[in-house]
Amino acid sequence: MSNRSSLPPMDATVGEAQQWLADGHCTSRQLIDGYLEFLQGVGRELNAVVEIFVESAQQAADQSDQRRAQGQCFGPLDGIPFTVKMNITTQLGSSDASSPMLRGFQAKEDATAVRRLRAAGAVLVGKTSCDEFAMGASNETSCHGVVSNPWDRERVPGGSSGGSAALAGSHGWSFHLGSDTGGSIRQPAAFCNATAIKPTWGQVSRRGLIAFGSSLDQICPIARDAVDCQSVLQVMEGHDPLDSTSLRQGTSSHPPIGRVALISDGLGPGIDASIATAVRSAAQQMASQGIEIIERSLPHLEAANACYQVISTAEASSNLARYDGVHVGVRGQSKDLQQLYETSRHQGFGSEVRRRILLGTFVLSAGYQDAYYNRALAVRDLIRQGIDQVLEDCDALLLPVSPFAPFPIGERIDDPLALYACDILTVTANLAGVPALALPCALDEEQLPIGMQLMGPHGSDHALLEFGQRWQRWNDQHRALPEGSTR
Numbered sequence: 001m002s003n004r005s006s007l008p009p010m011d012a013t014v015g016e017a018q019q020w021l022a023d024g025h026c027t028s029r030q031l032i033d034g035y036l037e038f039l040q041g042v043g044r045e046l047n048a049v050v051e052i053f054v055e056s057a058q059q060a061a062d063q064s065d066q067r068r069a070q071g072q073c074f075g076p077l078d079g080i081p082f083t084v085k086m087n088i089t090t091q092l093g094s095s096d097a098s099s100p101m102l103r104g105f106q107a108k109e110d111a112t113a114v115r116r117l118r119a120a121g122a123v124l125v126g127k128t129s130c131d132e133f134a135m136g137a138s139n140e141t142s143c144h145g146v147v148s149n150p151w152d153r154e155r156v157p158g159g160s161s162g163g164s165a166a167l168a169g170s171h172g173w174s175f176h177l178g179s180d181t182g183g184s185i186r187q188p189a190a191f192c193n194a195t196a197i198k199p200t201w202g203q204v205s206r207r208g209l210i211a212f213g214s215s216l217d218q219i220c221p222i223a224r225d226a227v228d229c230q231s232v233l234q235v236m237e238g239h240d241p242l243d244s245t246s247l248r249q250g251t252s253s254h255p256p257i258g259r260v261a262l263i264s265d266g267l268g269p270g271i272d273a274s275i276a277t278a279v280r281s282a283a284q285q286m287a288s289q290g291i292e293i294i295e296r297s298l299p300h301l302e303a304a305n306a307c308y309q310v311i312s313t314a315e316a317s318s319n320l321a322r323y324d325g326v327h328v329g330v331r332g333q334s335k336d337l338q339q340l341y342e343t344s345r346h347q348g349f350g351s352e353v354r355r356r357i358l359l360g361t362f363v364l365s366a367g368y369q370d371a372y373y374n375r376a377l378a379v380r381d382l383i384r385q386g387i388d389q390v391l392e393d394c395d396a397l398l399l400p401v402s403p404f405a406p407f408p409i410g411e412r413i414d415d416p417l418a419l420y421a422c423d424i425l426t427v428t429a430n431l432a433g434v435p436a437l438a439l440p441c442a443l444d445e446e447q448l449p450i451g452m453q454l455m456g457p458h459g460s461d462h463a464l465l466e467f468g469q470r471w472q473r474w475n476d477q478h479r480a481l482p483e484g485s486t487r
């Protein structure tokens with residue numbers, strides 16, 4: 001057991017925990033032992049963590065302490081604990097994408113992002129639950145069971161990176177890796193009072209990310225504040241010669257954000273009044289700090305979710321075709337090859353994954369590709385152009401993350417259309433490939449977190465994060481922990 005009196009406060013950020021280590025208030029081993037206790041207690045209670053790596057984490061912490069004692073600390077993440085979403089490969093433990101199809105799968109190497117973080121001294125402590133193959137908005141489709149929201153354990157934490165968000169929203173000291181295909185890091189961040197960024201597409205290598213929608217997926221950090229997210233992104237980002245889709249030029253230079261467009265379409269019908277009010281209030285708070293706020297409409301926003309559903313399911317159908325019981329995945333009992341495919345895929349995939357594969361196969365099929373898939377690609381171009389057009393006279397776009405608050409477990413899982421509505425405000429960033437930052441901004445009348453998001457031009461990731469740091473000096477909602485947490 002760790003001595004909690006020697007450890008940072010529970011709401012401490014990674015940066016503050018690192019300063020605690022530098023000042024000699026505790027060792028990395030004590031910090032890691034304390035965080036492992038949290039994972040084995042609250043982390044298990046929330047069902048957020050699937051695997052915990054006690055022995056290897058303690059060894060890595062001891063090595064970090066040795067470096068620190070010799071004055072050879074690797075940097076701001078050395079000795080800091082982190083977790084990885086189940087659809088991102090790690091040599092430690094399994095990487096099953098929370099699916100029976102990959103149960104027991106052990107990767108031979110770390111994803112590039114994970115490898116870079118471990119090389120920087122960060123300590124991998126566990127793997128977190130997610131919706132199966134990252135397909136979901138509530139973390140209710142995981143083969144490891146439903147994850148609970150730390151702010152109300154009868155509600156969902158959001159998805160698909162709900163396990164990561166539940167941990168980030170209930171304890172400090174650490175950061176977590178998730179992924180975002182249509183809002184899968186930002187929506188759970190908003191639901192759990194955490195900070196997260198979906199980087200520019202290609203800014204972070206996707207090598208080691210089990211694919212859902214290849215033109216949309218991105219590995220992302222989630223943590224207590226924007227400083228932490230920036231520290232993690234700086235280590236992960238950069239060209240990867242093993243990923244041809246990773247960007248070669250790196251993050252472009254962008255001036256500090258001084259003019260923000262409040263997107264009126266994200267504040268109208270279908271958006272909870274408390275959320276619209278909170279985001280308008282945030283805009284007023286920005287204005288009081290000298291930020292120029294203008295109000296704009298985002299062209300084609302109303303078509304974005306339908307466009308996303310067509311493109312993402314088509315790419316999912318293609319990416320998941322390999323899981324056939326022969327080449328990859330669980331093998332079912334069969335009398336012939338056709339039955340082998342059928343039984344393997346029925347046993348290996350949950351209902352939501354099967355639904356999306358079927359939808360994707362349909363929109364790519366002969367006679368329907370022009371009507372659905374090709375048309376969605378054309379709409380995607382219009383969405384990208386619309387975002388670029390609005391960004392011509394401002395530095396960032398401001399709108400809510402989710403149209404509603406965290407909802408009760410079980411409320412939407414049997415209604416796919418209601419579940420897909422979670423993504424209506426987030427998918428535009430993925431379709432356009434632009435960065436988007438989710439920030440806590442308020443609590444609603446039921447004391448549930450409300451998040452807002454800022455989207456910027458391609459390559460403006462660090463400009464967004466620097467603005468997020470300014471915001472979090474003006475507004476300290478990100479410091480809040482769920483009721484019952486001890487500091």
